[in-house]
Amino acid sequence: MTRPGLPRIDLGQINSVVRLEMKKILFARRGIWIYVLALLPLVLFTAYDFQASREQARRRQIANQSQRPLTYQDLLTVKSGMTNQEVIALLGRPALNFHWREQRAQGPDSFTDVAHERYHYSDGSNDLFVELSDGKVTDANIQTGNSLGEDSIVFASVFQFFYLRLAIFFGCLGIFMNLFRGEILDKSLHFYFLSPIRREALMIGKFLAGLLATCAIFLTSEFLQIAVFLWHFSPTVRDLYLYHNHGLEDSAAYLGVTALACLGYGAFFLVAGMLFRNPILPAAAILIWEAVNPFLPTLLKQFSIIYYLKSLCPVNIPSPPGTPPLLSLLISNSDPVAAPVAILGVFIMATLALYVSSLQVRRMEINYTSE
Amino acid sequence: MNDQILFENVSKFYGEILGVNRVNLSIPRGITSLVGPNGSGKTTLMNLMTGLIRPTRGRIQVLGCRTDEPEKLFRILGYSTQFDSFPKGLTGYQFIYSYLRVGGRDSQDAEQLAWQAIERVNLAEAATRKIAGYSKGMRQRIRLAQALCHDPRVLVLDEPLNGLDPLARSEMIALFRAAAEQGCHVIISSHILHEVDMISDQVVLLSTGYVVAEGQIQSVRQEILEHPAQILIRCNRPRDLAAKMMESGHTIEVRIHNDERGLLIKTRDADGFYLMLNQMAVNGIDIESVAPADDDVNSVYEYLIGNEEVVR
Numbered sequence: 001m002t003r004p005g006l007p008r009i010d011l012g013q014i015n016s017v018v019r020l021e022m023k024k025i026l027f028a029r030r031g032i033w034i035y036v037l038a039l040l041p042l043v044l045f046t047a048y049d050f051q052a053s054r055e056q057a058r059r060r061q062i063a064n065q066s067q068r069p070l071t072y073q074d075l076l077t078v079k080s081g082m083t084n085q086e087v088i089a090l091l092g093r094p095a096l097n098f099h100w101r102e103q104r105a106q107g108p109d110s111f112t113d114v115a116h117e118r119y120h121y122s123d124g125s126n127d128l129f130v131e132l133s134d135g136k137v138t139d140a141n142i143q144t145g146n147s148l149g150e151d152s153i154v155f156a157s158v159f160q161f162f163y164l165r166l167a168i169f170f171g172c173l174g175i176f177m178n179l180f181r182g183e184i185l186d187k188s189l190h191f192y193f194l195s196p197i198r199r200e201a202l203m204i205g206k207f208l209a210g211l212l213a214t215c216a217i218f219l220t221s222e223f224l225q226i227a228v229f230l231w232h233f234s235p236t237v238r239d240l241y242l243y244h245n246h247g248l249e250d251s252a253a254y255l256g257v258t259a260l261a262c263l264g265y266g267a268f269f270l271v272a273g274m275l276f277r278n279p280i281l282p283a284a285a286i287l288i289w290e291a292v293n294p295f296l297p298t299l300l301k302q303f304s305i306i307y308y309l310k311s312l313c314p315v316n317i318p319s320p321p322g323t324p325p326l327l328s329l330l331i332s333n334s335d336p337v338a339a340p341v342a343i344l345g346v347f348i349m350a351t352l353a354l355y356v357s358s359l360q361v362r363r364m365e366i367n368y369t370s371e
Numbered sequence: 372m373n374d375q376i377l378f379e380n381v382s383k384f385y386g387e388i389l390g391v392n393r394v395n396l397s398i399p400r401g402i403t404s405l406v407g408p409n410g411s412g413k414t415t416l417m418n419l420m421t422g423l424i425r426p427t428r429g430r431i432q433v434l435g436c437r438t439d440e441p442e443k444l445f446r447i448l449g450y451s452t453q454f455d456s457f458p459k460g461l462t463g464y465q466f467i468y469s470y471l472r473v474g475g476r477d478s479q480d481a482e483q484l485a486w487q488a489i490e491r492v493n494l495a496e497a498a499t500r501k502i503a504g505y506s507k508g509m510r511q512r513i514r515l516a517q518a519l520c521h522d523p524r525v526l527v528l529d530e531p532l533n534g535l536d537p538l539a540r541s542e543m544i545a546l547f548r549a550a551a552e553q554g555c556h557v558i559i560s561s562h563i564l565h566e567v568d569m570i571s572d573q574v575v576l577l578s579t580g581y582v583v584a585e586g587q588i589q590s591v592r593q594e595i596l597e598h599p600a601q602i603l604i605r606c607n608r609p610r611d612l613a614a615k616m617m618e619s620g621h622t623i624e625v626r627i628h629n630d631e632r633g634l635l636i637k638t639r640d641a642d643g644f645y646l647m648l649n650q651m652a653v654n655g656i657d658i659e660s661v662a663p664a665d666d667d668v669n670s671v672y673e674y675l676i677g678n679e680e681v682v683r
């Protein structure tokens with residue numbers, strides 16, 4: 001019955017723990033907010049999508065109503081100082097045309113009438129508003145529709161600043177910190193400790209269950225977010241982006257970063273939940289540690305998760321001009337590491353955390369009373 | 372030595388609080404009862420034996436197994452704890468089945484063992500219902516089933532008769548006896564001595580974290596007789612009397628009764644004590660009755676805990 005040497009860890013046992021735990025995690029009532037966090041960007045993008053589609057339809061309608069089909073190049077030809085005849089010669093009659101008259105005072109008793117006009121053209125994706133007074137163009141204003149380039153920066157910002165730093169962070173906190181703590185609160189941990197299973201195997205099983213659950217939740221949401229993000233673009237734009245503008249690679253990177261985040265934060269919070277009775281303090285400490293990461297010296301930076309994840313994010317977010325230097329440091333990625341190094345970094349951090357957990361789980365005692 | 376449960380100079384402190392102190396025990400096969408009042412360290416001893424807590428000092432071995440290797444220990448040991456809580460959302464059957472799977476049994480094996488155990492504790496008809504809806508006695512029985520489902524050689528049961536009706540009690544006792552007769556170690560805790568003294572092969576008496584007596588039931592009683600005499604006094608001003616008693620140096624412990632109309636006194640010098648008591652009466656304390664408290668079967672127990680907790 002007692003085998004000499006290192007007893008092997010039984011995969012079947014780990015599998016049983018994973019199953020038991022998965023059920024608990026996915027259907028826990030106290031975990032509903034995690035789904036809300038995960039789905040929030042999806043709701044946001046869907047609303048944006050809906051709005052963008054309506055805009056799109058409106059532009060297309062205007063484009064269809066104009067005398068002849070226009071291109072973006074055509075819209076660029078209108079310049080200030082042109083006459084209305086010249087504009088119409090270039091672009092045809094505008095689909096929408098407002099005009100009004102203004103009485104402008106010239107002296108104490110004399111007024112002149114100024115005729116104002118506004119022409120609205122569209123090439124189907126962009127708007128051109130031409131302002132004319134007295135038959136002369138005073139302003140030609142192009143409003144570009146949502147381009148994939150700009151949208152993908154919005155997407156990247158939402159991913160980095162909401163999804164990664166808040167949704168996945170707190171989702172992992174909720175799930176991984178409760179793997180042991182939740183069972184201590186429920187007073188049911190001893191049933192595991194009374195089973196013929198190595199404590200380390202139990203810990204691994206619980207961790208894997210957490211990882212599978214968080215990956216299932218956050219990868220699904222991320223996948224849907226990408227789908228929704230691309231939805232309102234025309235198939236040609238979409239294909240161009242996916243196959244020629246590393247759209248596919250970017251999407252894969254987002255999914256990969258999501259999975260790595262679950263792994264890294266999961267291991268962090270697992271060990272935090274075992275080392276501390278009160279989850280608030282370690283959670284706050286980790287949150288602050290990750291937030292101040294850009295301001296730390298490189299040596300310390302390496303002991304975090306966000307440092308590596310940030311380097312792996314596919315789209316760089318440019319800080320808008322005039323951003324205070326402190327903030328732009330937060331946004332920009334000052335010293336990125338190469339992708340393989342970053343991936344390895346997350347794995348090393350996770351392994352470190354799991355190693356500490358394995359020591360801790362062996363030392364754990366059942367002591368429900370002092371909660 | 373490989374068929375004994377050994378405690379070698381074991382102490383457990385919860386921070387400052389004493390759990391058990393300097394326990395030396397070797398528990399042989401058969402039914403062993405841990406008896407003592409609330410807080411005397413029964414659960415602590417059982418948790419130590421099963422590795423749920425680690426000793427502050429000392430060493431524990433269960434049939435040659437260390438207690439910090441659950442993967443080996445729980446192939447031979449089953450423990451039904453005092454915690455009346457269960458993982459959420461499981462039926463009685465699922466509960467037993469799941470933890471058998473965690474313990475490494477394949478699904479067929481686990482299913483069979485689970486049903487066997489459920490039948491042994493007479494819970495077959497409730498087994499497919501959620502544990503959340505069980506009565507206290509049913510929860511006690513499903514825990515028992517969980518402890519014995521893998522046919523362990525050592526059964527550790529913390530107050531296993533608590534909450535059971537008389538019929539269930541005798542069924543469970545029969546079950547313990549059967550296990551003991553097959554050569555198992557059955558360790559039962561109770562704070563009611565006469566509940567277990569008929570069925571136990573040996574008794575370990577605990578008081579405030581110390582093993583005060585150990586062995587077969589008769590020899591334990593003998594041992595108790597050599598302990599200080601206890602005298603129960605009913606009177607009108609027990610606190611004044613207690614203060615005088617402590618001053619006089621004849622007594623080693625005084626307990627005031629809850630109703631403030633009596634006190635329990637321990638003394639090693641009974642004669643000197645009675646002499647002094649007469650003087651007290653002269654000094655205006657109205658003494659209703661004086662009775663030695665060590666005469667009947669419960670004396671061992673009363674010695675440990677005083678009167679008020681005997682009746683449950």
Ligand SMILES: Nc1ncnc2c1ncn2[C@@H]1O[C@H](COP(=O)(O)OP(=O)(O)OP(=O)(O)O)[C@@H](O)[C@H]1O
Pocket residue numbers: 367368369370385388389390391407408409410411412413414415416453562
């Ligand atoms: N987790 C804990 N933290 C602090 N003190 C504890 C803890 N568990 C037990 N104790 C203390 O250790 C002593 C022994 O407690 P234990 O639970 O072993 O008693 P018991 O004999 O099982 O009592 P009961 O009959 O009430 O079950 C008590 O003084 C108790 O207060």
Ligand SMILES: [Mg+2]
Pocket residue numbers: 413414415453529
């Ligand atoms: Mg107890």
